[in-house]
Amino acid sequence: GGGYIGMEIAAATVGWKLDTTIIFPEDHLMKRLFTPGLAQKYEGLYEENGVKFVKGASIKNLEAGSDGRVAGVKLGNGSKIEADTVVIGIGAKPAVGPFERIGLNSAVGGIQVDGQFRTNIPGVYAIGDIAAFPLKIYDRIARVEHVDHARRSAQHCVKSLLTAQTSTHDYIPHFYSRVFEYEGSPRKVWWQFFGDNVGETVQIGNFDPKLATFWIDSGKLKGVLLESGSPEEVQLLPKLARSQPLVDEVKLQNASSVEEALEIAQSSLQVGTNV
Template sequence: MPTLTFQLNDVPDGGMRTFDLGDALVLVTRDGDAVHAMNGRCPHAGANLGEGVRCGDRVVCPWHHATFHAASGALTEPPALQGLAAYTVTRDGAQCTVDPAVPLERPAPAPQGRPEEHTVIVGGGPAGFMAAQTLRQEGYAGRVTLLTAEPHAPYDRTALSKGYLSGKVQEADLPLGGPDWARTHGVDLRAGTRVTAIDRASGRVTVSGTGTFTADRVLVSTGSQPVRPDRPGTALDGVFTLRTLEDARALRDAARGADLVIVGGSFIGLEAASSLVQTAASVTVVAQEDEIMSRAVTPAVGRAVRRLHEEHGVTFRLGAELDRLDGDGQAVTGVTLRSGETLPAGVVLLGTGVRPVTDLLGDAADEKGAVHPDALLRLDPDTLAAGDIASAPTVLGEMRVEHWRVALQHGMVAAYTLLGRAGGADGESMGGEGTDVRVPFFWTQQYGKSLRYVGHAESLHDTACWGDPDAYDFMEFTFDGDRTVVASAMGRDRALAAFAELLRMGRAPTPTEIRAGEFDLVERLTA
């Protein structure tokens, strides 16, 4: 692998740049005479980090907003699961040389906590996984037991409706952290273990058939489960929800050559439609709303994405309400709408929402099933709640967010809380900040095009758009009074990453500024 040689002024002061060596992409950051080099590709999905943004000590990936420390490459925000390999920079005057074939060895973290401590994590989704991983990466010396009802180690659930259904991602590629993650991280993984009770006062966690665990601290991250609408026929064979690997495997096999009807016009159903349209005989999406994705984007954006689906053969019934699922006594044969129209269906996917699984937390849950931890995710000093079940503070106020990256963020926050380091380990570790400085973010990919979404809004009554949704090149903003609280975008990754950082710092442009016309959000960030 060749070495990299460059001049100090080739990298802007306070900025960053990537250099392509063919076999390696090297990211270089500079602050005055201090120069640092690291792997230039995001370990999450391989994006060129030089096409993202730098905000102080943060380097933000343009695709999915994983964030790394600008000097060390340490991970500060998921969805990446580890930091960047760092390289030695040698200086001869203004000339700098980097050898990417020799990464720096990171010192082992100092032991944290006592070996006799026991942390039990209930739930093997992204929050539980990230908490366990962060505890070990930060030197936690106690026992970590992860209990999950699924018969698998934690895996990438985001791939199920995208690459897995389409056949581009195989089951062997799904495990988070690789196939041997639990052993290499010293995690006692108990897959296929159903927790039946948690006694928060004593720390006892009861599991079905195998007794109890006694914990010093318990993290509950039990996620969500799909909601089946109260309509006749939803229990027929051939009717699916999509949450687990088993769900995805069965749906993929059943849809091959079948007439598939998807009930629900939000992201999970649309991703499944784009993944299965090549193998199903037909795909029809039924939605009550007048346009798809109507809770997140305006009709103009929804129409543009719908047109993309229609160009690939998906048909839609909008403003249509499900009346019943028809069958032959055992298997589904059709979907009847309130209008009286019946659609032939050999397979039905119900993308009709989820509800948080908080039965184990009893009266801590509100009427909607959510629990309300503080910014450090504590329900009480020894019980934490994270992920889909937690309505927690964010930069935009308290909310429950069913997004993959948010759940991973919660896992990091929970780990630092368990370590007693809520302020972060040092200048290179920001994961210990609370949820109240976190920005909600999610993405969807359909037919190779990505829609990315930053922030949260309860309604879309006040919006503005830069660019052209029909060209898949736009940023759409949502306002709440005199605040800009959401930006969604296609084809403007760097600008969206800049907006996310501005929102995080309380510097988002105002509605008046945005309505006045387009300007460079990256320049605004670095001004």
């Protein structure tokens, strides 16, 4: 798989000096978040570290050796890749079937809950990846498949259960990954994304090590992905995502560095506050 699991496992296994191949059906890594240009940067880094890619491929079956252990992966086109270990990280659909039998609403692709993670059945709650909750900032129902939301949804739900809290869960989508952090690695990777990946994109930086991608929709800054940011820069991201300030896209495109681009975004945030 070419998502979080595939990328993080591959970074670890190649660090253990294992011959590592990522197989996935899409045309680039992290299709649901990365732009093609952004994916190209990370794919190049992975290839420099020895990871191989087989894109646009489907797996027909796994093949076993004489000892019964996996020996290879047969692709949809008939070709075969030798393997003695296979990690399947292709994503998963919420297993809502058992809960439908007791009347939980799952028409939205997960178990639908309110802003306190209550289902339509009194006393039954749902949190984490399976919960389809009101994403207040964007006024839509959403599921978020990431550990950050799993933790925060659990915290909000438990607080609602144990106290008189009645506030709606007000979550800003946040995704991150940290790889190649083992001892001796020439390059550590730590990217963070806040917001919504909709609209046009502006990519700044040469990945040396910093890189930033800004998503702009109708003039508003909707989301930001930052690679190798400082603690102060990372703290700015959720503020930008929540405020969604109007930003000068041309000025942003002409920024000479990630630092300058973030300063432009921050100044837009301050202008919006003053207005």
